[in-house]
Structure formats: C-alpha cells, structure tokens
C-alpha cells in the first residue's frame with residue numbers, strides 16, 4: 231500500500247480560489263489588500279521565495295509591494311524599512327523574509343512590525359495571542375506553515391482530536407508554534423515536540439499518528455520510524471546537487487521509503503510549501519476583513 235499524497239499544490243489552489251471571491255468583496259467595498267515583502271541581501275533561496283509570494287498575490291488580486299535592501303544594509307536601514315512598511319497605507323500586511331543576513335537581531339526586528347500588519351504571525355504579540363488562546367476563535371494571524379499543515383490535514387479528513395503528533399524540530403517558523411496550534415481546544419492533539427537533544431527520536435516518532443518533520447536534514451525520517459498508516463508531513467528543505475544533472479534541487483526530511491508505510495504523505499516539494507504561501511495570502515485577507523467589518 232502506498233500512502234495517499236497530501237497534494238499541497240491542489241489544496242493551495244482550492245484555498246486561493248476561495249480567497250479570490252473574498253478579495254473581490256473587499257475591493258468592491260473600497261479595500262485593496264496589499265502584501266509587502268522586505269528582503270535583505272541576495273540569498274538565492276530567499277529571492278525565489280519572495281518572487282513566488284508576489285506571483286501568488288497577482289494570481290488572487292492582492293497588490294504587492296516589494297522592498298529589497300542590499301546585503302550591506304545596516305540594522306538602522308532595516309529598522310527604517312520596517313518603519314516605512316508600518317506607515318505605508320497601501321501595505322495592509324507584510325513579511326520580513328527570514329533569515330536576515332548575519333549581524334541582524336531577527337527577534338528584535340520582528341518586534342518592530344506593527345502587529346496588525348504582521349502577515350507571518352511571528353510578532354510577539356501575535357505569538358502571545360496564540361499562547362493565550364487555548365480556546366475560542368483566534369482573530370490574530372497564525373504562523374503560515376503551522377496553519378498550512380493543519381489546513382491540509384483537515385481538508386484530507388485526517389483525524390487530529392486525541393491523536394498523538396510528533397513534531398521534529400522546535401524552530402520559530404514551524405515546530406514551536408505548531409505545538410501551540412495542535413494543542414488548542416477544538417483541535418485537541420497530544421503533541422511531543424522533539425529537537426536535536428531528544429533521546430531515542432525514532433521511538434518518539436513510532437508512537438505518533440501524525441509526524442511533522444521540520445528539521446532540514448535530508449531523508450532523516452526513515453520508514454521503520456513510522457507507525458503503519460500514520461500521516462507524515464515533510465516540511466524541512468535542503469538544497470542538494472542532483473547526482474545526475476549537477477543542478478540544484480530540493481530535498482525533504484523524509485526518506486521516500488516512508489511512502490510504503492504511511493497512510494498519508496505530503497511530498498516535498500509540492501506539499502507544505504504551497505500551503506504556507508496560501509496561508510500567507512489568507513492572513514492578508516483576514517486582516518483586511520477584520521479592519522473593514524470588525525469581528
């Protein structure tokens with residue numbers, strides 16, 4: 231038996247098509263949603279992610295505003311750019327592309343973002359709202375990758391309530407906020423949040439009904455770590471040189487043999503990445519709706 235593919239491209243397309251009509255409504259009420267991106271330096275991966283975000287915006291009718299600073303930008307330059315994005319009327323939400331070049335304090339820069347314009351859900355106020363929001367509706371933006379993972383599981387009817395989730399990696403953009411999201415009342419998963427100091431990682435993963443690999447070590451999650459039928463989400467990204475062509479390509483954290491054991495598997499690329507981008511658009515739309523209609 232081969233795992234059912236959690237198709238992020240198709241699922242993101244469905245999310246985007248639902249957003250398009252909400253964006254039309256906003257526009258007919260005089261609200262034009264606009265996503266800003268701040269990119270510092272010339273890391274090729276970051277450049278391509280940012281370019282993708284602008285393409286996504288064009289596809290659904292969100293304006294996009296691009297601010298690029300050179301690698302030589304000082305922290306004062308970054309601060310000034312964030313300040314401008316906070317005050318720009320046409321920017322209803324924006325992101326600071328991570329990682330920032332060495333020498334900038336990322337957490338300090340994230341704190342400068344106006345929480346009402348935080349499209350990534352990574353401002354301490356919004357992360358704090360996620361911590362405080364054990365139950366009830368959350369109006370604050372959620373971190374995009376965790377939100378995309380949950381959205382994908384729900385759209386494929388993968389049961390979450392009472393299930394055991396093993397999250398591998400405690401990074402800011404994925405693992406750490408994902409644990410908070412999965413354990414909210416309503417989702418009700420039981421989460422084991424693992425990292426590089428976890429003893430017997432394979433044993434922790436073997437107990438899980440849902441496995442999320444968000445590390446960045448190619449093919450580290452092996453088939454004999456997976457409970458038969460479990461849902462596996464492959465989030466980590468590593469750029470490797472293709473042995474045959476020598477060209478760079480993307481590799482996930484999950485060994486391909488996992489497909490023979492898992493019940494559901496998200497490919498990488500083509501899984502959680504496109505969902506992350508769709509949830510960024512959703513955050514921009516939600517923030518604009520909140521401003522227009524209130525809650």
Ligand SMILES: NC(=O)C1=CN([C@@H]2O[C@H](COP(=O)(O)OP(=O)(O)OC[C@H]3O[C@@H](n4cnc5c(N)ncnc54)[C@H](OP(=O)(O)O)[C@@H]3O)[C@@H](O)[C@H]2O)C=CC1
Nearest residue numbers: 399400401402403404425426444445446465466467503506
């Ligand atoms: N597909 C998508 O949409 C997205 C993908 N990503 C990718 O997901 C991955 C995680 O990103 P991010 O959340 O920012 O996390 P970080 O890259 O900041 O952290 C990686 C985590 O993996 C842990 N780790 C490293 N080696 C091991 C190991 N051998 N066993 C167990 N855990 C280990 C680290 O542990 P420790 O804390 O102990 O060092 C750390 O917690 C990256 O590859 C990133 O590129 C990120 C965002 C979106």
Ligand SMILES: Nc1nc(=O)c2c([nH]1)NC[C@@H]1CN(c3ccc(C(=O)N[C@@H](CCC(=O)O)C(=O)O)cc3)C=[N+]21
Nearest residue numbers: 278325326327328329350374499500501503504506507
């Ligand atoms: N402030 C900030 N917010 C982020 O959300 C953020 C960030 N910084 N820094 C880097 C990580 C990484 N990330 C990805 C998003 C989409 C894909 C994606 O769509 N990937 C495609 C492939 C893209 C390709 O081929 O290059 C896929 O998986 O199919 C990947 C990675 C968001 N991140």
